[in-house]
Amino acid sequence: GVLCVVVVLHHFYCGFHPCLVFGDAAAWLFDPLVCDRAHPYGLDHPIYFLLAPFGNGPFAVAVFFVMSGVVLSNSLLESDDVPEKLRHAIAKRYFRLAIPCAVALVFAYLLGGFHVHETVASMTQSKWLHMFNSRRPSPLGLIEQALFGVWHGTSTLNNAIWTMSMELFG
Structure with a gap:
């Protein structure tokens, strides 16, 4: 917390x-x-x-x-059976992480279309905030990011997604 x-x-x-x-x-x-x-x-x-x-x-x-x-x-x-527990944990972990990531990316995609972050970034002079949604994908690109990009840290919609590859494979 x-x-x-x-x-x-x-x-x-x-x-x-x-x-x-x-x-x-x-x-x-x-x-x-x-x-x-x-x-x-x-x-x-x-x-x-x-x-x-x-x-x-x-x-x-x-x-x-x-x-x-x-x-x-x-x-x-x-665990008594480490390989079996590991396989089970990885499969469970994938879905436990993938679903919230997909929801977060869709949310970022929808909100990013309003470009509010750009207005705030110009007021605060935050280049970090201005970078959000800078390379907005197509709807098909959004699906690709949700399914695969999350695990490679290549999301252009949500910069916090970089941690997901660490959390899945780490």
């Missing part, structure tokens, strides 16, 4: 406070003057210092992967 909240905060910061995530080191992503206007107190203000650790999404994802690996490994080690 806590790791999920951290990832959500990270995505919020990327979209609405990009300077907080990318800082001056990534000035090539956006105009540094925009950072000054978006954060009138400056990035060294204590509030940003206090909020930043709660938005470290990459770290939260790494911790989640480690925890997931430990739990999955332990469940296999407790």
Whole structure:
């Protein structure tokens, strides 16, 4: 639960406070003057210092992967027939991951057609948010992404889908 909240905060910061995530080191992503206007107190203000650790999404994802690996490994080690349990777990896992991914991609496809993210990205100067739905597939391409692209990390509709190949094969 806590790791999920951290990832959500990270995505919020990327979209609405990009300077907080990318800082001056990534000035090539956006105009540094925009950072000054978006954060009138400056990035060294204590509030940003206090909020930043709660938005470290990459770290939260790494911790989640480690925890997931430990739990999955332990469940296999407790089995008498490891190969059979592994086959069963992979088949079950595929459908448990594939259905929510397909729903998320259809949802992103439908919402992306309104281009609201582009309006918000221009207001916040978030190149990260502007990239969403940048290569909108055809309806047939959507089906291909839902069935196969998810497992190769090639989704153009939902950038969080990259984790699915790790979660399935990891």
